[in-house]
Amino acid sequence: MSGLMKGLWGIALLSLILVLGACSQTEESDGKSESEKITVVTTIAQIGEPLSVIGGDYVQVESLMGPSIDPHLYNPTQSDINKLDSGDVIFYSGLHLEANMVDIFESISKSKPVLALGDALSEDDLLKDKGGAVDPHIWFDIDLWKQGLGAAVEELKEYLPEHADYFEKNKQDYFAKLDELKEDAEKLAQIPEDQRILVTAHDAFGYFGRMNDLEVIGLQGLSTEDEIGISDINHTIEMIIEYHVPAIFVESSINQASINAVIEGAVSDGVEVALGGELYSDAMGEAGTEEGTYIGMYRHNIDTIYDALIGDVE
Known part of the structure; x- marks a missing residue:
């Protein structure tokens, strides 16, 4: 082989090595980028959707329970x-x-981070029923939910410490929107005091009622495992008649038969009560819709309750 040919071959080989090296670096870089995007799995979308916003570019969130799913x-x-x-x-x-x-969860926690948001809350802030059971519907108290989400964000920071500042900024931005949402709920105070009675299919709105000064009546107890008896229906009808409740509500994740029974029972007693609309309690709306976000779901409930209970205020 001539010197010229050897030179050309050497140049070609060097070029090939450089190209392969560049490809290898690109693949390593892409692999590193992908490895930084962790998979977060949540049970309910009330956790998953906010964390997808806060986690942004560095998390992929999957929620196990979608619209109309009853977590109980x-x-x-x-x-x-x-x-x-x-x-x-x-x-x-x-x-x-x-x-x-x-x-x-107990089994999986032995090999990877597993966090119950409710564990981040003080027991003094939790509601309990007459039997001492804790009300688990903590996402309806915006301040408590911020504490729970804050604990989840700290877990993300620990897993990806190099992005801790990113997560913190996104959390602060998101929490500012939650503060605005809390201000939006203040319009419920315009409902006449004797009409601030929220009747729903099960007792999921205790924290919502406490935050917004509403008396809450749920046909079922804290869990949808609880059975509804004739006495529960009759007691609810008595409350509707006594307080002139203008409307009652169904929930997206619960069969509305019990609410229909209350309406029919009230009518048979000569009292008209309207179906005020559908509320989101244990599940949010369809992904991609406004109600499929925590803020949109909460705001939907505020507006639906307000419109049904406000009545004619002079």
Whole structure:
């Protein structure tokens, strides 16, 4: 081989090495970028959707329970188990909301971070029923939910400390919107005091009622596992008649038969009560809709309750 040919071959070989090296660096860079985006698995969308906003570019969030799913009765599928196994960090609400998944969370917590947002709250801030059971519907108290989400964000910071400042900024921006949402709820104070009675299918709105000065009546107890008896329906009808309740509400994740029974019972007693609309309690709306976001879901409830209960104020 001539000197010229050897030179050309050397140049070609060097070029090939440089190209392959560049490709290798690109692949490593892409791999590193992908590895930084962790998979967060949550039970309910009330946790998942806010964390997808706060986590931004560095998290991929999957929520196991979608619209119309009742977490009190939910039994995980094999697909759910696979998602939990493949997730990097797991968040659930706790306080016995996901009653059928407790053993699974305890098992998974031995190998990866698992956090119940309810564990971040002071027991003094939690509501309990007459039997001493804790009310798990903590996302309806915006201040408490900020505490729970804040604990989840700290877990993300610990997992990806290099992005801690990013997560903190996004959290502060999101919490500012939650403060605005809380201000929006202040319009419920315009409802006449004797009409601030919220009747729903089950007792999911205790924290909402406490925050917004509404008396809450749920046909079922804190869990949808509780049975509804004739006495529960009759007691609710008596309350409607006594306080002239103008409207009662169904919930998106619960069969509305019990609410229909109350309306029919009231009518048979000569009292007209309207169906005030559908509220989101244990589940949010469809992904991609306003009600499929925590803020949009909460605002929908505010507006629906306000419109149905405001009455004619002179």
